[in-house]
Amino acid sequence: MGCIFSREAAEQGDIRDTIQAREIDKRIAQQSTAEKKVQKLLLLGAGESGKSTIFKQIKVLFQTGFDDSEKKNYTGVVHANAYQSIKILLDGLQEFSESEQEKYTLLPENKAIGEKLTEIGNRTQQPPLTEELAQQIEALWKDPAIQASYLRANELQLPDCASHFLNDIHRLAQPDYVPSKEDVLYARVRTMGIVETEFSPVGETKKRGELYRLFDVGGQRNERRKWIHLFDGVTAVIFCAALSEYDQTLFEDESSNRMIETKELFEWVLKEPTFEKTSFLLFLNKFDLFEQKINKVPLNTCEWFKDYKPLTSGQAEVENAYGYVKTKFEELYNESTPPDQRLDRVFKVYKTTALDENLIKRTFRLVDEVLVRQRLMDAKML
Amino acid sequence: MSLSEVGERHSVAQQQVQELRERLRERRAQLSDIDLVRYSRQYGCKPVRLNVNEFKCCRTLQGHTGKIYSLDWSYVESTRIVSASQDGRLIVWNAVSSQKTHAIKLACAWVMTAAFSPAGTAVACGGLDNVCSIFHLSSSPDKEGNLPVSRTLMGHKGYLSCCRYVPDHEAHILTSSGDQTCILWDAEANKRIQTFGGDSPSGHNGDIMSVSISTKDSSLFVSGSCDSTAKLWDTRTPARALHTFQGQGGDVNTVQFLPDGRYFGTGSDDGVCRLFDTRTGHELQHYHDQHSTSRGPTNVTSIAFSYSGRLLFAGYTNGNCYVWDTLLAEVITNLGGGMGEGHSSRVSCLGMASDGSALCTGSWDTSLKVWAYAGNRTLR
Numbered sequence: 001m002g003c004i005f006s007r008e009a010a011e012q013g014d015i016r017d018t019i020q021a022r023e024i025d026k027r028i029a030q031q032s033t034a035e036k037k038v039q040k041l042l043l044l045g046a047g048e049s050g051k052s053t054i055f056k057q058i059k060v061l062f063q064t065g066f067d068d069s070e071k072k073n074y075t076g077v078v079h080a081n082a083y084q085s086i087k088i089l090l091d092g093l094q095e096f097s098e099s100e101q102e103k104y105t106l107l108p109e110n111k112a113i114g115e116k117l118t119e120i121g122n123r124t125q126q127p128p129l130t131e132e133l134a135q136q137i138e139a140l141w142k143d144p145a146i147q148a149s150y151l152r153a154n155e156l157q158l159p160d161c162a163s164h165f166l167n168d169i170h171r172l173a174q175p176d177y178v179p180s181k182e183d184v185l186y187a188r189v190r191t192m193g194i195v196e197t198e199f200s201p202v203g204e205t206k207k208r209g210e211l212y213r214l215f216d217v218g219g220q221r222n223e224r225r226k227w228i229h230l231f232d233g234v235t236a237v238i239f240c241a242a243l244s245e246y247d248q249t250l251f252e253d254e255s256s257n258r259m260i261e262t263k264e265l266f267e268w269v270l271k272e273p274t275f276e277k278t279s280f281l282l283f284l285n286k287f288d289l290f291e292q293k294i295n296k297v298p299l300n301t302c303e304w305f306k307d308y309k310p311l312t313s314g315q316a317e318v319e320n321a322y323g324y325v326k327t328k329f330e331e332l333y334n335e336s337t338p339p340d341q342r343l344d345r346v347f348k349v350y351k352t353t354a355l356d357e358n359l360i361k362r363t364f365r366l367v368d369e370v371l372v373r374q375r376l377m378d379a380k381m382l
Numbered sequence: 383m384s385l386s387e388v389g390e391r392h393s394v395a396q397q398q399v400q401e402l403r404e405r406l407r408e409r410r411a412q413l414s415d416i417d418l419v420r421y422s423r424q425y426g427c428k429p430v431r432l433n434v435n436e437f438k439c440c441r442t443l444q445g446h447t448g449k450i451y452s453l454d455w456s457y458v459e460s461t462r463i464v465s466a467s468q469d470g471r472l473i474v475w476n477a478v479s480s481q482k483t484h485a486i487k488l489a490c491a492w493v494m495t496a497a498f499s500p501a502g503t504a505v506a507c508g509g510l511d512n513v514c515s516i517f518h519l520s521s522s523p524d525k526e527g528n529l530p531v532s533r534t535l536m537g538h539k540g541y542l543s544c545c546r547y548v549p550d551h552e553a554h555i556l557t558s559s560g561d562q563t564c565i566l567w568d569a570e571a572n573k574r575i576q577t578f579g580g581d582s583p584s585g586h587n588g589d590i591m592s593v594s595i596s597t598k599d600s601s602l603f604v605s606g607s608c609d610s611t612a613k614l615w616d617t618r619t620p621a622r623a624l625h626t627f628q629g630q631g632g633d634v635n636t637v638q639f640l641p642d643g644r645y646f647g648t649g650s651d652d653g654v655c656r657l658f659d660t661r662t663g664h665e666l667q668h669y670h671d672q673h674s675t676s677r678g679p680t681n682v683t684s685i686a687f688s689y690s691g692r693l694l695f696a697g698y699t700n701g702n703c704y705v706w707d708t709l710l711a712e713v714i715t716n717l718g719g720g721m722g723e724g725h726s727s728r729v730s731c732l733g734m735a736s737d738g739s740a741l742c743t744g745s746w747d748t749s750l751k752v753w754a755y756a757g758n759r760t761l762r
Contacts, residue, residue, distance in 0.1 A: 021481035025445065027527050028471070028485055032447050035469075088536075122572045193512035193541055194492060220510065222540045222560035223589045223608050226633075227510060230468055230492050233448070 038198075039371060042231050043216045044269060045240035046262045050285035054240060054352070055197065055216045057360045062199035074179045077187045078165065078172060079129040085162035086137055087121025090114055092149040092156045103148050110143050134173035141166045161186035193219045212368075214238075229274045235371055236279040236346075239266060243325060244289035246302040259302045263332065270336035279346040279374055281367055282329055287322070288353045294321045304328060322351065346374050407628075410664065418657065418667035422709040430692065430707045432714055432755075437705065439723045440740075441480050441752035445473055450744035451509075452495045453731045456502040457549065460737040464505045465750055466496035472507055474519065477735075477742065477752050486517055486529050495544045501552050504532065506569075508542025514557050516569055535567045537574055544592045548600050556603060558590040564605050566617055576620040578605070584623045586613060592636045598643025602660070606634030612648050614660055627658050629665050636684045640691045647694060649682030655696050657708065669694060669706045671713055684731045689738025697729030703743055717743065717753055725751065 045051045093114075097104035106114050113136045120126055127133070140146055153162070164186050165172060172183075179187065195216045215234075220227070231237075245258035266282075269275060299308045299321050308324050310317055326349050333347050348370055350363050448469030456462040462483070463475045470491025474484040492510035499505065508514040514535040523529055540561030548554040553570040563579040563586075579585025588608030596602040601617045602624075610630045613623040632651030639646045645666070649655045655669040671680075684697045693714070694706040703717040703724060717724055725745035732743040740754045 017476070017479065017481055017483070020483065021479075023527075024473075024482045024485045028445060028447070031487060032469070194490065194510040217510065219512070220541055220560060222562075223633075226543070226560065226589055226591065226608070227492070227494065227541055229449075230451075230494070230510065233468070 038211050038213050039235040039375075040231075040233065041212055041214045042234045042237045043214060043218075043240065044237055044265075046242075046258065046265050047218075048245070048258075049240040049242045049262065050283075050352075051216055051218055051240045054238075054283065054285070054360065055195065055214065057357065058199055058214055058364070059197045061357060061361055062364065068178060071179045071181070071184055074184050074187050075177060078179050078183050080126050081159065081161050081187055082129065082137065082165045082169060082172060083117070083121045083126045085158060085166055086117050086140055086146075088156055088158050089146050089149045089162070090118050090121070090140075092152065092158075093145055095156075096149060096152065104145050106140075106143055106145050110140055113140055129169075129173045131170075131173050134169045137166065137169050141169070193217075195219065228269075228272060232274040232278075234278055235374075236281050236367075237269065237275060238281045238283060238367075239269065240283045240285050241266065241329070242286040242289075243284050243322070244286040244293055246299060246305060246325075247293070247297050257302055260304060263304055266329070267332060267336050270333060275345075276341060277344045279371070280333070280348075281370070282333075282347070282349045283352045283363075284322070284326065284329070284349060285352050287351050288356075290322070291318050294318050299324065346370060403628075414664050418709060419711045427709050429710055429712060430714055436756050437715060437717055437753055438756045439717070439751045440754050440756075441477060443475050443477070443480055443750040443752070444748070445482055445485075446471065446748045446750075448748060449728075449730065449746040450748060450750060451493065451730055452507075452544075453733055453742055453744045453750060454496055454498045454505075455733050455735045455742065456498040457500050457736045458502045460735045460739065462498070462502065463733075463742055463750065463752075464496045464498050465744055466493045466507050466509075467748070468492075472496055472505060472517070474505065475750070477740065484519055484529065485527075487526075488515070489531070492541075495542055497545045497547055497555070499547050499552055500549055503552070506545050506547065506555055508545050508557060510541045512536070512538045512541060512559070512561075514538075514542055514545050514555060514567065516555075533569050533572055535565075535569065535572065535574075537565060538563070540589065543590060546593055546595055548595055549597055550600065556593055556595060558593045558605055560589040562586045562588065562590060562607070564590060564593055564603075564615070576617055578615050578617075578620050578623070582621055584613075584621075584626070586611070588633070591634060594637045594639045594646060596639045596643040597641060602643070604637045604639060604646050604660075606637035606648055606650075608633040610634060610650070612637050612646075612658070625660070625663050627663065627665070629656065630654075632681070635682060638685050638687060640687050641689060642691065645691075647685050647687065649685045649696055651681040653680040653682060653698070655682055655685055655694060655706070657694075667708075667711055669696070669711050671704065683729060684733075686732050686734045686741065688734065695732055695734070695741055697732045697743060699728045701725045701727055701729060701745070701747075703729050703732065717741075723751075725749070 043051050043055060093104045117137065117140065196213055198211050198213050200211050241262045248258045249256060295313060295317060298310065299305045305328065311320055329349060352363055353359055446467040446469055448467045450465055450467050453463055453465040461476055461478045463477050464472055466472050470488050470493065472486040472488065473482050476483055490509060490511035493507050494509040496505060496507045503520060504516055504518045506514055506516045515531050516533040517529045518532045521529055521532065538559040538561055540559045543558050543560060545555055545557045548556060553568055555567045555569050556564060558564045563577055565574050566576045567574050586607040586609050590605050590607045592606045594604050604612055604614050606612045610632060612627040612634050614625045615623050630648060630650040630652065631654065634648050634650050636649040637646055644661060645657055645659055647655055647657050653670060656665050657667045659666055679699055681699045682696050683699055686695045692708055694708045695703065696706060697703045701724065705714045705717060707714055725743065725747050727745055727747040729743050729745050732741060734741055740752050742750055742752050744750045
């Protein structure tokens with residue numbers, strides 16, 4: 001190497017590398033400072049506890065970034081989602097036609113379009129959506145084979161936005177198209193394994209420049225212990241438990257009671273070393289269904305609540321029963337948290353009905369207050 | 383047939399499977415008449431006498447702001463390392479100068495694995511987003527200085543635990559996932575070539591945590607899974623695993639082929655590393671130090687072999703990083719442990735440079751350390 005490079009050239013190379021490395025360090029420092037302003041929240045809970053509904057509600061109620069200029073930025077993403085969706089469906093045809101050839105074969109007039117769109121979908125940069133392409137995509141979307149493929153969408157990892165965009169493809173191809181709020185909400189869902197949304201519930205936090213980022217890992221149906229430690233820096237865990245499931249059994253295992261499953265999961269999460277210093281916000285969800293059920297099905301149907309004795313009936317009974325369940329969860333929290341740890345983390349219980357927008361809004365304002373207070377305490381300002 | 387009858391037949395069948403497994407285990411134990419240690423001693427193998435001080439930490443790479451989850455050396459230039467961290471970044475380092483050459487902020491911050499391509503021109507990563515993202519290092523960064531994603535390989539239904547390029551094949555990547563399958567991809571064409579596991583009965587029954595491709599025959603690879611087994615696969619016959627290696631006492635977190643492609647090691651949650659022979663299916667040796675729990679639980683997170691295979695490096699959850707003598711199953715040293723040079727927290731990943739000159743360890747204490755042998759001795 002000494003005979004090819006002159007010493008000067010080698011030094012120049014070194015200087016370039018050093019400058020580049022310093023720039024990288026500077027960028028990392030800047031990004032890390034910006035990241036510190038984002039408070040991460042993790043949504044956990046057993047299946048059908050209402051997590052995804054709460055997630056959707058937060059998106060709709062609190063998500064930022066909907067002025068016209070911000071919406072315009074999403075045109076490319078929306079078009080890419082449309083191309084991706086049709087490509088995934090076309091790939092699905094290939095997979096499914098191995099077992100049932102006829103059902104999953106495109107009509108002859110659509111074959112050429114199918115190939116063209118698969119090719120476009122594979123590219124990293126897709127062309128803008130023209131009226132002509134929109135017509136071709138529509139032709140494919142209406143093809144019975146593609147519709148059959150769509151019925152098996154859950155096997156294909158097709159994003160939720162597929163039908164929303166493909167049904168409306170002509171609107172997306174208009175030359176003056178500006179994505180609607182809904183389009184933007186759909187376009188933001190990037191992946192299947194984990195979904196995230198950014199928001200600031202109270203107007204003032206936006207001025208402070210702080211954001212919440214909520215993660216829902218419901219898409220992972222595997223060993224939680226292998227990835228839960230990725231979340232050790234989160235500000236709080238929002239644990240969702242459906243109040244109304246005390247008499248329901250699991251879909252996968254009819255001998256197991258859902259409330260017991262939730263109890264065990266909650267216990268496991270509380271004891272995880274990953275969350276030693278993380279605050280827990282327990283959302284006791286589906287309160288409306290609980291109200292309707294409590295006077296018909298006794299609470300002590302569930303093994304965990306077998307000590308419960310109803311005192312009265314009607315609305316007062318609902319409040320009694322709710323109070324009992326809340327106490328049981330609080331007891332469980334105390335049992336699972338050693339005394340010295342109880343000072344490090346906050347535990348709050350909220351009653352929610354995920355479908356009630358106003359309740360969610362009010363709840364998150366309270367959540368915001370709790371988290372702000374926690375941060376100030378951590379910073380020793382309170 | 384009623385539900386209870388099905389249930390009964392199921393438990394009877396399970397009983398049978400257990401009995402057959404026991405019989406297999408006994409038969410295998412009969413055949414396995416000697417282990418590696420006794421064999422080596424018979425042939426007069428001398429212990430490796432290395433001065434503990436001779437393994438030095440010659441570089442500490444700082445820069446990540448979160449726990450390191452995975453690292454990989456470049457095959458072609460033995461001085462570059464790519465590391466993936468909980469802070470959502472991939473950083474490419476020049477191990478000699480300790481400088482960063484690239485820092486990529488990922489769209490999905492929950493990354494669990496990273497790999498360097500054989501020609502050193504691209505890096506691949508994946509994690510909780512269920513996709514494998516590929517970045518070409520020579521592409522021009524966007525206005526925020528980030529490299530754009532060149533390819534996204536979608537198809538897994540669970541998190542990506544490990545991705546590895548097939549040696550000598552710039553476009554083929556093997557990924558393993560929490561959905562209990564491994565997939566071989568053609569990255570250029572953005573398609574999957576084969577799927578291993580899933581519906582097939584010989585597939586894994588638990589999340590697959592790690593894969594290792596044989597450098598001698600790149601159509602063979604080994605996968606380790608949370609079902610406590612490791613499986614040997616041939617990419618030409620994906621329908622069935624060639625062999626299943628039982629005997630681990632917990633999740634198999636890591637598998638690694640020896641350079642000769644005939645043997646491989648596994649590391650498991652039970653704190654034991656094991657060496658297996660792919661031709662006979664036997665476990666040749668296990669590596670376990672009963673006294674090591676003083677620093678905390680000792681699950682094996684990652685292993686690597688030295689160039690000759692004589693040394694086995696194992697990283698543990700308590701921050702220890704042992705150097706084992708593969709033939710005599712003795713701990714030669716604990717890298718940096720107890721001397722202040724080692725990691726203060728879990729060693730999550732480690733890897734040997736392609737020319738065998740250095741070992742890099744990555745840890746939850748957010749740093750990477752490069753270790754090299756500073757002495758002057760031949761190992762016989």
